[in-house]
Amino acid sequence: MTKTTLISSPFDRDVQFAAKKRAVIVSAASAFRRRGYHNTSMVDIAETLGLTKAALYYYVKNKEEILYESHLMTYASMDDVLQLKPATNQTALDYLAGVFRSFVNLLTQSGVSLLTDVDSLKGDWQAEVLARRARIERRIIRIVKSGQIDGSIRSGDPRLHVFFFMGALNWLNAWFDADGRLDGQDIADHFVVQLRSGISALGEG
Amino acid sequence: MTKTTLISSPFDRDVQFAAKKRAVIVSAASAFRRRGYHNTSMVDIAETLGLTKAALYYYVKNKEEILYESHLMTYASMDDVLQLKPATNQTALDYLAGVFRSFVNLLTQSGVSLLTDVDSLKGDWQAEVLARRARIERRIIRIVKSGQIDGSIRSGDPRLHVFFFMGALNWLNAWFDADGRLDGQDIADHFVVQLRSGISALGEG
């Protein structure tokens, strides 16, 4: 019992290790997002955390693993969003709008970094990241297709619908700055409207 | 006169030099677009052109100059599109749709590569590329603003309107493959509709 209640304590060594590992990955992901993977050195990552480069290797196998884990962490967050099922009478468009809003919020307010560099991953790691990305994409395409069935989303190639607005999400990296003048909530509000009207069946003639 | 008429001949040494330099840049840009700047070595670029790495340095100062020139080349093409003025009674939304169609066509059919990596450029080169990008962005924002004045484009922060659909353009890199099943013209057609309905003032209210 005593052992059980202490299992999640911040004093617990395993918990600390995991928290530190996560901090390495989150901090690196943020730098990768802002400057690119190759323009971020292990020394850069370490200094941001107040460590030396060598200490990072106590937590991660190598730089590539950081990139791999960064991607997976983001996709896990997006999967969490997609776990929430639509309400019973909610149209697919409404559900999609909510999903997209959550994605924008993840990126603008929750410190999640959506990275685009998969070519710097090799072998199984790259394959897995691509597969995870494709899976999210397919789930979103499925939502669009169900919107085309329920009548809330207009006709047209669902993949192109998705590539268009997922482009907007991925492009946030290039211009969004958490310290900038544009507030994440305002961005999410605006983007959801633009997403909706972009594919809504209303007005489709 | 004889000298003048020969100035553009493909047999002319200067013309050949320029054509070869251009081939280096276009080929490299395509590889940068597909795999990323850092994952494309100078040996890779040379081999694609049937040269050795050292021969590239006869044409370009260094790798960074290739990246710099790649960006500039693409922005020049986009500037050309924006040089065409709207017809007298054309709404800004119609003009914008035409501009965007041309952009998509540049990327999907004309071998133009839109790159996103500016962090690998340093100093003046990076500053210039960012300035050129910002200028194109500002011109597009101006079109959106005039659409909000002429009533064709709905209200809302024009920058966000632009960031949304320019994200779609920039994200083409991640999924578009010229040898793939999706035809550039079909993509342009679809994207133009999605752009239009995304920001059209019709139905606003």
Place this chain on the structure above:
DNA sequence: AATAAATTTGACTCAAGAGTAGAATTTTAT
């Protein structure tokens, strides 16, 4: 307090890829 385990460091190795330079080759001009 002593010992063990965990964590961090300083100083290092290594190599991939950018870039160089002079020689070789090719092309053009005389």
Place this chain on the structure above:
DNA sequence: ATAAAATTCTACTCTTGAGTCAAATTTATT
């Protein structure tokens, strides 16, 4: 045909940043 200019090459140097390792330090356990 010869010389000059242009282009390409081979063989190399250099450097930056990834990664390593044993020692030093810190933390936890006995």
